Amino acid sequence: MEFLLSTSIGYILGSFPTAFLLVKIFRGIDITKTGSGNVGALNTIRTSKSKLIGISVLLIDAFKGALSVFILLLLFPETFIFSALALLFAVFAHCFNPWLGFKGGRGLAVVAGGGLIIFPYTVLIWVLLWVIFFLMKKNHHIANIAATIFTLLLLFNTVDIAMKYSIIKxxxxxxxxxxxxxxxxxxxxxxxxxxxxxxxxxxTNRVIKND
Structure with a gap:
């Protein structure tokens, strides 16, 4: 029962299509068919030409993750697995949104919102790595991918520290x-x-250089 409740709450909250609704309401545009098609803050800014709408999407998406975790903490205090499952399913629903034909965002804001509550160490490591890789490559996609891979590798080697600094053990x-x-x-x-x-x-760039 607890597992079903955790996953259901996370999935329902995560499936709220923030970017799609805000861009549709304020610009009359289907974000899934514009720009990169990604239903997230960055494509919102590019599509809507509004930083305010983009930042609103970012904050609401982060709130979805935080709220998923918070509700489960109220229901099952000091129980990591239920809050973590709620966050996991919130991210899954956000990234593969059932209301948008399983299109969605990339999940970063949702993970950050919930992750800062239950495992801030991991989130902060990801952010630090992201900054390093972004400064090196000046490409946010490369920074996202590299930070994601290296965070997991670091976690395997620093899991004791991650356990120590997890707010919910x-x-x-x-x-x-x-x-x-x-x-x-x-x-x-x-x-x-x-x-x-x-x-x-x-x-393509290599071919051009070789020519």
Whole structure:
């Protein structure tokens, strides 16, 4: 019963199509068919030409993750797995939204919103790595992908620290790793298309240089 409740609350909250609704209401545009088609804050800014709408999407999406976790903490205080499952399903529903033909965002804001409540260490590590890779490559997709991969690798080697600084103590290190790996895997999957574009662009540039 607890598992069903956790996943259902997370899924319902995560499926709220923030970017789609705000862009549709204020600009009359279907964001899934405009720009990158991604239902997130960055494409909202590009599509709506409004930073205010984009920031609103970012904050509401983060709130979806935070609210999912918070509700489960109220229902099951000090129980990591239920809050973590709520966040996982919120991210899944956000990224593969059932109301939008399973299109969605890339999940970063939702993970950050909920993750800062239950495992801030992991979120802060991801942010730090993102800044480093972005400064190196000046490409947010590369930074997203690299930070996601290296966060998981670091977690395996620093799981004791992650456990220590988790606000809600995980039942075991394996539960923390599995949930975090699942979240990062969803983020990575949502970046496969941008990764393909980056690789194709790199190949094209190499051909041009060789010519």
């Amino acid at each position: 995980p039942e075991s290190s394996s539960s923390l790793i599995v949930i975090t790996a699942a979240l990062l895997m969803i983020i990575f999957i949502k970046h496969i298309e941008p990764l393909k574009e980056i690789i194709e662009k790199y190949k």
